Amino acid sequence: MPFNPELCRNESEVESKLIVQYLLPQLGYTPDTWHQEVAVGSIRLDFLAFAAQVLPFVIDANSPLSVVMEAKHPKQNLNNHFLRLRHYLTSLNVKYGLLTNGKEIRIYEKLADDIRLVFLCSGKEVETKIEEIKSFIGRDTLKDKEPLDKTEPLVVPDSYKGEIKEKHSMKIIAVYHNKGGVGKTTTVVNLAAAIRKKGKRVLVIDLDSQANTTFATGLVKFDDEISDNIKDNYVYHILRSVELDTITEVARKSVFTNPEIDIIPSHINLMKMERELNELRSSHTRLINKLKEVQDKYDIVIIDTPPSLNLFAFIALITSDYLIIPSDLKPFANQGLINVKEYIKYEVNQFRSSLNKPPLTILGVLACKIATFPKFVQHTLPKQIAAISQRYDLPVLDTVIYQREELAKCLEQVQQIGDLEVPDPRSVFEYKPHGDSAKEFELLAIEVLQKTGI
Ligand SMILES: Nc1ncnc2c1ncn2[C@@H]1O[C@H](COP(=O)(O)OP(=O)(O)O)[C@@H](O)[C@H]1O
Numbered sequence: 001m002p003f004n005p006e007l008c009r010n011e012s013e014v015e016s017k018l019i020v021q022y023l024l025p026q027l028g029y030t031p032d033t034w035h036q037e038v039a040v041g042s043i044r045l046d047f048l049a050f051a052a053q054v055l056p057f058v059i060d061a062n063s064p065l066s067v068v069m070e071a072k073h074p075k076q077n078l079n080n081h082f083l084r085l086r087h088y089l090t091s092l093n094v095k096y097g098l099l100t101n102g103k104e105i106r107i108y109e110k111l112a113d114d115i116r117l118v119f120l121c122s123g124k125e126v127e128t129k130i131e132e133i134k135s136f137i138g139r140d141t142l143k144d145k146e147p148l149d150k151t152e153p154l155v156v157p158d159s160y161k162g163e164i165k166e167k168h169s170m171k172i173i174a175v176y177h178n179k180g181g182v183g184k185t186t187t188v189v190n191l192a193a194a195i196r197k198k199g200k201r202v203l204v205i206d207l208d209s210q211a212n213t214t215f216a217t218g219l220v221k222f223d224d225e226i227s228d229n230i231k232d233n234y235v236y237h238i239l240r241s242v243e244l245d246t247i248t249e250v251a252r253k254s255v256f257t258n259p260e261i262d263i264i265p266s267h268i269n270l271m272k273m274e275r276e277l278n279e280l281r282s283s284h285t286r287l288i289n290k291l292k293e294v295q296d297k298y299d300i301v302i303i304d305t306p307p308s309l310n311l312f313a314f315i316a317l318i319t320s321d322y323l324i325i326p327s328d329l330k331p332f333a334n335q336g337l338i339n340v341k342e343y344i345k346y347e348v349n350q351f352r353s354s355l356n357k358p359p360l361t362i363l364g365v366l367a368c369k370i371a372t373f374p375k376f377v378q379h380t381l382p383k384q385i386a387a388i389s390q391r392y393d394l395p396v397l398d399t400v401i402y403q404r405e406e407l408a409k410c411l412e413q414v415q416q417i418g419d420l421e422v423p424d425p426r427s428v429f430e431y432k433p434h435g436d437s438a439k440e441f442e443l444l445a446i447e448v449l450q451k452t453g454i
């Protein structure tokens with residue numbers, strides 16, 4: 001049956017079925033060359049695809065050739081969106097814009113400070129017209145075109161600011177498995193970096209007393225206890241008191257990735273505080289309440305958790321909207337999945353229901369630290385993945401994070417300060433921006449943003 005985008009029922013289907021699954025791949029844009037929900041100043045673009053740019057992406061006067069794609073609800077009249085598209089293309093200095101509601105597909109070209117319609121077809125015709133569409137905005141076509149005037153600065157007029165409101169509310173994701181060493185912390189820090197690079201505002205919370213995320217994000221710069229500047233202001237303080245120690249007061253900026261990310265650190269002392277906090281029932285919901293105070297400040301919060309069924313795992317799971325379960329898919333990790341499922345069903349969701357919160361949404365098991373031997377990847381891995389949904393009835397994320405040296409190495413970076421060597425860990429995007437791991441984490445970011453609707 002031919003592909004018919006006219007059957008898309010809402011804006012999100014126009015985005016996913018027509019743009020993500022059909023147009024972008026047909027036009028030659030690989031996942032590392034396009035971005036969804038991009039914020040530039042006060043402008044929010046549905047999609048921005050680059051003919052010649054990979055990570056990290058920037059849009060400025062020197063941006064390479066690119067195309068903006070805007071998806072609308074099938075009932076929307078595209079004429080009503082012309083002015084806004086014109087504003088996007090002229091103020092961002094982007095040459096082409098595609099506008100569609102599924103029923104109709106239009107391509108506009110930017111002139112000096114106006115745009116003109118250069119292509120129009122109905123959704124039904126998209127397959128037969130794809131070559132023509134490619135001739136305007138195909139990745140290869142754009143690469144061959146002359147760049148726009150590179151001296152023109154990016155101007156986002158003040159009058160425009162605040163006109164478009166943030167479409168989505170802050171989403172909270174826990175990264176949890178009750179087995180250790182499966183890649184939870186690696187996932188938290190690199191997923192956070194990947195999502196930050198897509199223009200989202202990210203907060204990371206370390207709820208594991210091992211504090212590996214705190215280390216991996218470069219907040220442990222001291223080498224003796226006397227200079228420990230974390231123990232007096234970390235995640236424990238958020239849980240401890242009602243009014244004091246807000247998220248903003250405890251969060252620190254981390255430059256382990258660029259742009260920087262806010263981190264709520266953890267500390268080995270958290271372990272000692274478990275009993276005290278356990279007895280203080282009201283402390284269990286403090287993170288939920290304090291995060292509400294910053295819901296306009298962040299698009300996404302990612303929480304790292306301990307490999308156990310303790311209070312801190314519980315707090316992470318009652319606070320979050322979504323769960324990612326990293327797993328190496330080996331027998332012990334698989335057996336742990338049963339504990340995770342039961343814990344969520346009998347304890348987490350029960351408690352959530354008493355707070356009038358919906359059950360936790362499991363985004364999926366994330367295959368992590370997966371061996372790269374071709375035979376294994378071809379034959380064994382697909383069986384292991386299938387077994388997760390068959391035996392444990394859990395969804396599996398499409399992205400796979402393979403075992404790669406750079407993911408361990410980027411933690412080992414050091415910085416020389418005088419005679420001292422200080423730990424200076426980096427995200428994999430800083431350490432090896434064009435490596436396979438960076439690509440895999442970018443794919444994971446795309447998948448997570450799509451599945452959570454951020
Ligand atoms: N995909 C990977 N490739 C290579 N090393 C990895 C990978 N994922 C994790 N590691 C390494 O394995 C160890 C455990 O990973 P970590 O993310 O800390 O797991 P967890 O938080 O589940 O205990 C760390 O030393 C980390 O650097």
Ligand SMILES: [Mg+2]
Pocket residue numbers: 184185186208212213304305
């Ligand atoms: Mg960890």
